[in-house]
Amino acid sequence: MTSAQESGTNLTCDDGSQSPSSPQSASTTEETTIRAVNVPMVCCALLASMTTGGATYAFGLYGGTLKKNLHLTQAQLDTISTATFFAGMLSWLPGMFIDRFGTRLGICLGGLSGSCALMLYWIVSKGMVILPTKGEIVGVLSVLGVATFLSCALVTGSVFKIISCSCGAGTKGAAVGVAKGYVGLGAGIYTCLFHSIRQPGSSDLDFLPMAATLFILAASTPSLFLLPSAKDDGKVDDVLTPLHFRVLYTALVTLAGIVVITSLKELHESHNKQHTSTHNYFLAAFILLLWTGSIGVQMFLPHNESTLLEEEEDQQEQEDLLEPLSGFGGLEESLDQIASTCSDDGSSAAQSSSQATVVHSNTNKNLYQMLQTPEAWLMLWTTTILVGAGTVETNNMSQMVEALDYSPDVTSASLALFSVAQALARVATGAISEAALNWKGNEWWGYGGVPRPFFLVVASAVGIVAHAILALSVHESMFVFGVTLSGCSFGMVWPMMVLIVGDLFGTAHVGANYLFFDGFASAAGTLLLSKFVAQMVYERHAEADSNDNGGVEICSGQACFETTHLIISALSGTCLVSSIAMLRRTRHAYSRNNASPSRID
Structure with missing residues (x-):
């Protein structure tokens, strides 16, 4: 006997694999089902x-x-x-x-x-x-x-x-x-661990x-x-609760604090020429405990049992209703097909009232099929520019600080703040985008909630401001603030790649589809902005300066990276356009799947 509807917490990779927890046939309804x-x-x-x-x-x-x-x-x-x-x-x-x-x-x-x-x-x-x-x-x-x-x-x-x-x-x-x-x-974190245990x-x-x-x-x-194993992959019950995520958020924020404090301490010691290379096993143990302990404790926290009970009750109710028809196999099969059809096109009242819907594509697309859609190319352009803008910062931070004649300590401090800003932006964007799908009061712009591509719009806007500030920075604090903002823009992109790819193109091929965006954006963005634009602008001004420095290629002054940041700011403006276009093209995919309340509050 097949089920007329599936619970929203009983999930699959949409590849047609059977779940170990799927409803059993009429001949095996009394067998114990192991729920994953x-x-x-x-x-x-x-x-x-x-x-x-x-x-x-x-x-x-x-x-x-x-x-x-x-x-x-x-x-x-x-x-x-x-x-x-x-x-x-x-x-x-x-x-x-x-x-x-x-x-x-x-x-x-x-x-x-x-x-x-x-x-x-x-x-x-x-x-x-x-x-x-x-x-x-x-x-x-x-x-x-x-x-x-x-x-x-x-x-x-x-x-x-x-x-x-x-x-x-x-x-x-x-x-x-x-x-x-x-x-x-x-x-x-790896750097902190290494410095803590090195001899x-x-x-x-x-x-x-x-x-x-x-x-x-x-x-x-x-x-x-x-x-x-691959043959056992199938549907599992989503039983995560807000407590699970509060523990993880606490650990992440603490780890980020350790990175910042350790970096600032090393900067202070280096500035005062007091740096020592002694190990700190206590810090290493504390970092490992935060990392592994906060994840391991998830296994022992209370699960969201209510979803399991609701699903079991729904399944039992369906079996009770269809039990009188068990002797009429053809009729029972017809009813199951009708129920499945209603479930697929969203017309089932029972499904709309009891299922916690997930934003997803009705059809799974492989990599070739995905690249035939305009949405894929709009997102590819947006992510390539925003990721490339971030790699410009990480690859050229020391040269930027040197050209602006700031203290060398600004380099390490800026990199630490960039790292923490982009990491926290990843966490916040993923959580907020999930809750925003169900925000009410936005019907006037065509959505019941806030679709995920909207966060690419925000990331593009932040990128425009960040690199405009970096182009015009005349003080260390202004420079560091611009670097931190650019880290936020850079970090917001990464969770959106995973989530939007799954939403629009399904999860059966999410491995290849997501990694295409991840890898291409890193490679092409780094090549375009960090290798070509930044290096070309730097070398042009360095050649002019080398005449006064005995032929040594040295670039000094705001002009060394000013044009680079202005170009990136302008390209981020095109990302603003492409992400808005993507937002409009995907409105139907999101407007029909955001009616259920979020379980993370």
């Missing part, structure tokens, strides 16, 4: 999420030591770091692997391959393997950087497919925001074995025990 819940899967996803950010965005920590240890030029070092992000053009391949073979294999393989790539990177960078030429060294490290990025893509794609498929209305946005928050804080005289390159170890411990190992 999403908490273990989400815990595994959140635990693995920080490993990707920690491994990918910490190149600045050991890049200088790598350059000195292998006697590389700045151009060769830039080639190694750039090659890593250009691998984003291929990130849809790991996504397709995840969609085909499941998230457990994706995280296991991603963690294992990432760990191996980092260890080989460490062996080569420490000179344990002698390569004949600098070209071969650059080539090998570039390949290992690409392997690390693609391994992170396997983990990242699995993380957000798990959340997209196992979380429903009221929790999906918050869960995506938290996971993106862990990704954003990854580099900062006097150790090299910054020893960061790599630590990151490789955490890949195994926090990604591959938990996935073996907490994730189902």
